[in-house]
Amino acid sequence: MKGSSLSKRxxxxxxxxxxxxxxxxxxxxxxxxxxxxxSLCDYxxxxxxxxxxxxxxxxxxxxxDSEFFKSLKATLLYxxxxxxxxxxxxLAIALxxxxxxxxxxxxxxxxxxxxxxxxxxxxxxxxxxxxxxKGMVNNWLKALGLSTVSFLGDPxxxxxxxxxxxxxxxxxxxxxFLAALKxxxxxLYEAAKIDGASSIKRFFSITLPGISPxxxxxxxxxxxxxxxxxxxxxVITKGGPLHSTYMLGVKLYNDGFKLYRMGYASAxxxxxxxxxxxxxxxxxxxxxxxxxxxxxx
Amino acid sequence: MKKYPNIKIEPEYGAxxxxxxxxxxxxxxxxxxxxxxxxxxxxxxxxxxxVLYNLSTLKNISFDKFDPNFIKENGQFGTGSQYAIPTGVxxxxxxxxxxxxxxxxxxxxxQYDWEQLIEWGKKVQAYNPEYYLLSVNxxxxxxxxxRTYARQLTGRxxxxxxxxxxxxxxxxxxxIFDLIDRLYKxxxxxxxxxxxxxxxxxxxxxxxxxxxxxxxxVGYTSNAxxxxxxxxxVEYIAGCLPLLPNRKSDGWVNNCPQFMGIYAxxxxxxxxxxxxxxxxxxxxxxxxxxxxxxxxxxxxxxxxVTENGSLDKLTAExxxxxxxxxxFDDGGLTTSAESEKILEEAYEAxxxxxxxxxxxxxxxxxxxxxxxxxx
Numbered sequence: 001m002k003g004s005s006l007s008k009r010x011x012x013x014x015x016x017x018x019x020x021x022x023x024x025x026x027x028x029x030x031x032x033x034x035x036x037x038x039s040l041c042d043y044x045x046x047x048x049x050x051x052x053x054x055x056x057x058x059x060x061x062x063x064x065d066s067e068f069f070k071s072l073k074a075t076l077l078y079x080x081x082x083x084x085x086x087x088x089x090x091l092a093i094a095l096x097x098x099x100x101x102x103x104x105x106x107x108x109x110x111x112x113x114x115x116x117x118x119x120x121x122x123x124x125x126x127x128x129x130x131x132x133x134k135g136m137v138n139n140w141l142k143a144l145g146l147s148t149v150s151f152l153g154d155p156x157x158x159x160x161x162x163x164x165x166x167x168x169x170x171x172x173x174x175x176x177f178l179a180a181l182k183x184x185x186x187x188l189y190e191a192a193k194i195d196g197a198s199s200i201k202r203f204f205s206i207t208l209p210g211i212s213p214x215x216x217x218x219x220x221x222x223x224x225x226x227x228x229x230x231x232x233x234x235v236i237t238k239g240g241p242l243h244s245t246y247m248l249g250v251k252l253y254n255d256g257f258k259l260y261r262m263g264y265a266s267a268x269x270x271x272x273x274x275x276x277x278x279x280x281x282x283x284x285x286x287x288x289x290x291x292x293x294x295x296x297x
Numbered sequence: 298m299k300k301y302p303n304i305k306i307e308p309e310y311g312a313x314x315x316x317x318x319x320x321x322x323x324x325x326x327x328x329x330x331x332x333x334x335x336x337x338x339x340x341x342x343x344x345x346x347x348v349l350y351n352l353s354t355l356k357n358i359s360f361d362k363f364d365p366n367f368i369k370e371n372g373q374f375g376t377g378s379q380y381a382i383p384t385g386v387x388x389x390x391x392x393x394x395x396x397x398x399x400x401x402x403x404x405x406x407x408q409y410d411w412e413q414l415i416e417w418g419k420k421v422q423a424y425n426p427e428y429y430l431l432s433v434n435x436x437x438x439x440x441x442x443x444r445t446y447a448r449q450l451t452g453r454x455x456x457x458x459x460x461x462x463x464x465x466x467x468x469x470x471x472x473i474f475d476l477i478d479r480l481y482k483x484x485x486x487x488x489x490x491x492x493x494x495x496x497x498x499x500x501x502x503x504x505x506x507x508x509x510x511x512x513x514x515v516g517y518t519s520n521a522x523x524x525x526x527x528x529x530x531v532e533y534i535a536g537c538l539p540l541l542p543n544r545k546s547d548g549w550v551n552n553c554p555q556f557m558g559i560y561a562x563x564x565x566x567x568x569x570x571x572x573x574x575x576x577x578x579x580x581x582x583x584x585x586x587x588x589x590x591x592x593x594x595x596x597x598x599x600x601x602v603t604e605n606g607s608l609d610k611l612t613a614e615x616x617x618x619x620x621x622x623x624x625f626d627d628g629g630l631t632t633s634a635e636s637e638k639i640l641e642e643a644y645e646a647x648x649x650x651x652x653x654x655x656x657x658x659x660x661x662x663x664x665x666x667x668x669x670x671x672x
Binding site for chain 2: 044045128131132133134152154236237253254256257258260262
């Protein structure tokens with residue numbers, strides 16, 4: 001009797017998670033595995049035909065496609081520009097808000113707002129208009145007596161300009177840092193103060209280790225986001241000029257949907273996945289040296 | 298539709314941005330609508346891939362009201378059967394800010410050559426270094442300069458679809474990219490870096506166009522009205538287009554702004570044909586559609602829009618001017634997405650000055666041959 005009532009409970013529980021389960025199988029698990037199969041095929045989506053060609057797509061990417069390396073470089077540079085900047089920015093604002101006594105709710109909301117809008121097409125379009133040669137930013141520079149910059153037309157500036165949009169969306173990391181800072185026991189700071197530790201010493205010896213699990217989490221999540229960037233590069237610059245913002249996400253989109261080489265695009269997506277997986281594994285291995293959990297000695 | 302209660306038309310808006318990519322997804326999942334609009338350059342590729350229904354096999358649509366040559370050249374893609382229907386008459390156009398041209402002393406109503414174009418470009422710069430003769434971006438630059446100059450030079454499309462070979466030599470490509478190089482170095486065209494963030498065929502969004510700082514915009518006849526409305530304080534005309542003195546073809550194309558087609562996998566081809574027949578052959582539809590897709594493709598519809606005043610003077614003038622050139626449409630492998638991409642990359646590299654014309658020519662030949670080897 002007990003067993004059957006437990007199984008009834010289980011059935012109900014499974015029913016509750018069924019919509020999610022169907023969603024993840026149909027929209028994540030199946031595409032995940034089928035994309036690997038497609039990466040081994042010559043697949044034209046218009047013809048709906050795929051021919052198995054083994055690892056030819058991967059070989060071609062690494063040996064014949066110079067665009068792939070330009071794209072990889074742009075993606076890695078974008079990751080290097082955005083991840084540390086975003087983390088520093090969010091940590092700095094979180095530290096500031098952690099000390100604020102009045103209006104913290106309002107300030108937190110204001111700083112979080114860009115994260116709500118940031119990933120949208122509308123903001124990307126707005127960013128494009130703001131940073132055009134005759135856009136608002138250049139008008140400000142002119143008003144200040146400075147020379148204007150071709151933010152989106154000059155290959156040197158296009159990628160940093162896109163990075164700025166990503167860094168601007170620091171709100172979610174900031175909220176996480178703020179929550180983590182609140183969790184660091186005050187007694188540790190008081191003891192360190194009594195021992196004569198300076199504020200810098202307290203930051204590096206108490207604050208940073210105290211929030212290291214959140215730093216670890218944010219690095220992984222931000223790297224994932226940066227490596228998969230598509231919206232801003234596609235909407236603002238279309239990958240140009242001269243491939244300077246041609247992220248892997250844009251390349252795989254163009255290969256798949258414009259050039260009808262879906263197998264080739266799938267191979268690119270698996271390379272992105274492999275890079276992110278390797279990076280995450282390295283980060284996990286290194287974490288035992290710099291991430292501290294309160295339930296560990 | 299009252300006349301056919303068994304047919305229900307469900308229209309769906311599709312923005313130009315990413316239009317072809319959305320269609321690719323629909324074809325791939327076999328969810329494309331029964332009737333859809335097709336970008337001119339994509340028509341031959343769609344036909345080749347088998348996603349278009351052979352309209353010649355349908356009894357519910359007639360092409361009698363179309364000019365036989367026009368309908369043959371626009372929508373048959375060399376197959377002898379009608380796979381798509383042109384939505385209008387359109388062509389290349391140079392929309393000229395006559396007020397500014399007159400001030401500088403440039404007469405674009407008289408026929409001229411490419412060298413003269415560059416000389417005028419210098420003259421505009423001498424008048425005001427902030428002003429440029431031409432507003433053009435990479436996308437249009439390939440269509441209007443690279444492909445057109447190639448047609449004038451050789452009398453052929455860049456790729457011969459029958460033999461799947463490149464028809465131009467490396468020297469001829471070098472000559473084309475040398476022209477591009479000089480157009481940018483002389484500042485005849487606005488700098489590529491400046492035009493980079495603007496979408497193709499949307500000069501009306503460029504503050505320089507709105508402020509009247511370009512003499513002319515390189516584009517299509519169908520854009521004439523919207524360009525003129527962006528800055529109504531000046532007078533506009535449709536200018537002549539540059540020609541090579543010893544050309545083998547005029548190069549400049551008269552075709553259509555888009556096609557309409559029926560999806561090859563449709564379950565209702567005859568019903569779809571009935572709607573297209575209404576769309577193209579009825580007076581009611583002609584009056585309703587007006588000139589939203591440029592000048593209508595049939596004589597009777599042109600008469601209707603002229604009589605009811607919906608055909609604006611500038612568009613009519615641009616079409617008339619365009620029809621004076623007898624270029625041919627190079628739609629096919631030359632206009633396939635991959636060829637366009639190869640040409641655009643080379644064009645951009647030359648316009649930015651990171652590749653010499655000779656390097657660009659070599660790169661293009663190699664990439665086009667790689668592409669053709671996969672066909």
